[in-house]
Amino acid sequence: LGDVHLPFTRWDVLEAAAKDCKAYKPDLIVQIGDLLDQYNWSLYKRATYAPNAEEEWHNTEQDIHHFHKLFGDKVPMEIVMGNHDLRLMLRCMEANLPRKLIRQLDELFPFDNWNWRVEQKPLIRDGVLFCHGDETGGDAFEKAQVLGTNVIQGHDHKGYLRYASPLEINRFGMSVGCFIDNKSVAAAYARRNFKKGFLGWATCTDGVPQLFPFRG
Ligand SMILES: [Fe+2]
Numbered sequence: 717l718g719d720v721h722l723p724f725t726r727w728d729v730l731e732a733a734a735k736d737c738k739a740y741k742p743d744l745i746v747q748i749g750d751l752l753d754q755y756n757w758s759l760y761k762r763a764t765y766a767p768n769a770e771e772e773w774h775n776t777e778q779d780i781h782h783f784h785k786l787f788g789d790k791v792p793m794e795i796v797m798g799n800h801d802l803r804l805m806l807r808c809m810e811a812n813l814p815r816k817l818i819r820q821l822d823e824l825f826p827f828d829n830w831n832w833r834v835e836q837k838p839l840i841r842d843g844v845l846f847c848h849g850d851e852t853g854g855d856a857f858e859k860a861q862v863l864g865t866n867v868i869q870g871h872d873h874k875g876y877l878r879y880a881s882p883l884e885i886n887r888f889g890m891s892v893g894c895f896i897d898n899k900s901v902a903a904a905y906a907r908r909n910f911k912k913g914f915l916g917w918a919t920c921t922d923g924v925p926q927l928f929p930f931r932g
């Protein structure tokens with residue numbers, strides 16, 4: 717599951733992904749980061765029509781429970797930390813707050829089947845590195861070549877799958893798209909950009925990736 721950016725989310729797209737997910741029966745769901753937007757505590761200037769911090773957090777809490785319900789508590793979910801997920805911690809660090817005064821996302825939302833990867837160790841399964849995408853330069857395909865492993869990422873909100881086969885070893889990089897509401901204030905920074913985020917999701921079965929565009 718790509719970037720969700722709660723609470724600025726296309727729920728129709730997420731619901732379609734959840735329906736596919738039920739039929740696909742995964743043994744693991746990876747949410748690739750930017751599960752939360754945290755618009756109000758970014759360093760960018762906020763829009764005058766944006767919800768205030770109280771409203772945003774209220775909506776985020778409601779939506780995260782809705783998201784958890786949508787994908788259920790049966791399948792384990794790994795949640796990679798995206799740059800938006802880390803905004804809370806960055807603001808706390810700037811204020812020089814000791815760790816004991818801060819509640820991390822895994823403490824705020826301790827769902828049994830969720831593993832918030834707050835320690836930010838690389839997630840590697842079946843020869844695939846799952847990363848948010850902002851950790852190292854280059855897109856997923858370039859990372860796959862540099863790191864010598866298959867790469868699945870989010871962050872750029874693109875949807876693509878590209879292979880290279882050096883020495884006959886098939887290696888891929890894939891960006892899994894997003895669920896952001898392109899009309900929301902959270903996406904307003906890109907409103908003049910003709911290229912919008914790819915709405916969709918992806919699977920990886922025995923190391924074979926597949927992308928699914930939302931067909932609304
Ligand atoms: Fe994002």
Ligand SMILES: [Fe+2]
Nearest residue numbers: 750798799871
């Ligand atoms: Fe991101």
